[in-house]
Structure formats: C-alpha cells, structure tokens
Amino acid sequence: MAKTERKSSTAKLRIKSRLHVFRAERRMTQEELAGQIGVTRATIVAIEGEDYNPSLELAFKLARFFSTQIQEIFSVEEASK
Amino acid sequence: MKTANLDRIVSRIFLWGLPLVVVVAIGNSFINEDAIANQPPIVQTLHGLAGLVFGLWMAFALYLSARLVFSSDIRTEILPKLVSFKERDEREALLTGNATKKTFLTTLAILILLLCLSVFQVSFYQGPPEKAVNGKNKTITLGLGLGLMDDAVKSQKPVPSDVRKVFINYAGLPFSKTAVILFLIVWQVVSYNYSMRRLLQTGGKPE
Numbered sequence: 001m002a003k004t005e006r007k008s009s010t011a012k013l014r015i016k017s018r019l020h021v022f023r024a025e026r027r028m029t030q031e032e033l034a035g036q037i038g039v040t041r042a043t044i045v046a047i048e049g050e051d052y053n054p055s056l057e058l059a060f061k062l063a064r065f066f067s068t069q070i071q072e073i074f075s076v077e078e079a080s081k
Numbered sequence: 082m083k084t085a086n087l088d089r090i091v092s093r094i095f096l097w098g099l100p101l102v103v104v105v106a107i108g109n110s111f112i113n114e115d116a117i118a119n120q121p122p123i124v125q126t127l128h129g130l131a132g133l134v135f136g137l138w139m140a141f142a143l144y145l146s147a148r149l150v151f152s153s154d155i156r157t158e159i160l161p162k163l164v165s166f167k168e169r170d171e172r173e174a175l176l177t178g179n180a181t182k183k184t185f186l187t188t189l190a191i192l193i194l195l196l197c198l199s200v201f202q203v204s205f206y207q208g209p210p211e212k213a214v215n216g217k218n219k220t221i222t223l224g225l226g227l228g229l230m231d232d233a234v235k236s237q238k239p240v241p242s243d244v245r246k247v248f249i250n251y252a253g254l255p256f257s258k259t260a261v262i263l264f265l266i267v268w269q270v271v272s273y274n275y276s277m278r279r280l281l282q283t284g285g286k287p288e
Contacts, residue, residue, distance in 0.1 A: 038170070039169070039170035039171070039172070040169050040170055040172070040173065042172070042173075042281075043170050043171075043172040043173075046172060052172050052175075054171070054172075055171050057171075058170075058171060
C-alpha cells in the first residue's frame with residue numbers, strides 16, 4: 001500500500017493545457033494574449049504546445065485574465081513512459 | 082559618469098575587442114619580435130598600435146573581471162550582451178539558465194581534458210645498441226608530469242639524450258598558457274551563444 005502511494009507521488013506528471021481553447025473563445029491571437037499577460041508570443045506558443053510549463057505566477061495571471069480557475073486551464077495527467 | 086554606464090561601455094569594448102585580440106595573438110605567433118625592427122615604418126607602427134590596443138583591452142578586461150566578481154548588477158547586465166539577447170519573460174530566463182548549464186558543463190569537460198593532456202607524457206624511442214636488453218633497444222615510457230609549477234613539469238625529460246631515433250615524444254600540451262586561457266574565454270562566449278541560439282530555435286525543448 002505504502003509502496004503504491006510512493007510510486008504515485010514520484011510518477012512523472014504531464015501538464016495539459018487548454019489555453020488555446022480559452023484564447024479561441026475570446027477570439028484573441030497569441031500575440032494579443034502575450035501582450036496582455038506580459039510575456040512573449042513564443043511563450044504562449046510553448047504553453048499551448050505543452051512544451052513549457054508556466055510558473056505558478058504566470059498560471060495565476062492567465063487564470064485571472066480569463067476569469068477562471070487554474071485547473072480549468074491546466075490539468076495534470078501521469079506521463080506515459 | 083555613472084558606474085552602470087561605465088560598465089556597459091567596458092563590457093561592449095571587452096566583447097567587441099575579443100575577436101581582435103584573438104587575431105593579434107594568432108598574428109603574433111607568426112611574427113618574430115626581433116625582425117620587427119627591420120620592417121618598414123608602417124609595419125612597425127601597426128605593430129605598436131596593435132600592442133597599444135591590446136594593452137587598453139587588457140586594462141578594460143581587468144576592470145571588467147573585478148566588477149564581475151564583486152557586482153551582481155554587471156553579471157545580470159553582461160549576460161544579455163553575450164548573446165545579444167534580453168530575457169523578456171520567465172521562459173527566456175529558463176532558457177538562459179539552460180544555456181549557462183550547458184556552457185558550464187562543456188567548459189568543465191574541456192578543463193578535465195586539458196588537465197589530462199597537460200599531465201600525460203608518452204615517448205617511444207630507439208636507444209643505442211650498447212644499451213639493448215636481450216637484443217631489444219626500443220623503449221616506450223609513460224608518465225604523469227603532475228606539478229603545480231610550470232618548471233617542475235618541463236624539467237621532466239622522458240627521452241634520454243643519447244637515443245638513436247625518437248618515434249613519439251609527447252610531454253604535455255604544446256600550447257602556451259596564454260593560448261589555453263584565450264581559447265577558454267572564446268569557448269565560453271561562443272558556447273553560450275550557440276547553446277542559447279539552439280534553445281531559441283527548438284523553443285526550449287530538450288534535444
């Protein structure tokens with residue numbers, strides 16, 4: 001039991017992003033969103049492509065901008081090996 | 082003049098002057114200092130000018146190295162100049178960190194290699210027939226010339242003076258201390274620059 005718990009806590013996690021959905025709902029370009037949040041377009045591209053996990057601060061900024069909760073934009077799943 | 086402005090100017094002079102210093106150093110290795118006196122005045126003037134430029138660059142480099150040790154502001158300031166790239170957000174700060182890590186590790190690898198190459202000594206030679214043992218007069222010697230002072234290592238001569246033929250004689254790095262240090266400085270700048278550009282091209286994805 002304890003072994004299973006330890007395994008689940010050390011398993012590699014993958015952050016899934018729904019940022020592109022929120023952005024599309026607002027009919028915003030990546031450039032516009034980047035300008036509003038104060039990051040580069042490349043960072044928005046990387047977050048949407050799930051190549052970059054934003055910091056908590058940036059995640060909160062994005063959630064606040066879209067007036068939602070962080071977990072609505074970002075979810076987590078166990079990474080397949 | 083404010084210190085920040087001075088730092089900015091000095092860091093630019095250092096970086097822009099670095100290729101020139103490398104060119105002067107390479108040129109100097111082909112020039113015989115005694116032969117300069119017999120050259121036309123224009124060559125002598127150019128040689129003197131190169132020395133003056135190098136002297137000035139050295140003074141700026143000394144100032145910069147002292148500031149780099151003691152001031153965290155200039156460390157933050159000079160990094161974007163090394164790659165002509167300014168961190169605009171947290172992702173780019175992460176890329177800068179990755180490039181720095183890569184440069185640190187590759188430089189460490191080069192330093193270890195240079196250490197090995199500088200201490201390793203090997204020689205393979207044919208001795209005189211009268212010193213042959215069981216009819217064999219070829220000798221191979223391996224050694225480690227580990228010494229903190231340069232003279233201690235140089236004084237170790239693995240090949241005796243009365244050998245007939247020397248096939249291999251390697252006794253440490255053939256480059257001067259200046260050449261090695263200059264190479265390491267250029268390596269640091271070029272490696273950081275290359276790593277940063279690669280990371281930007283790949284969007285920061287691990288290669």
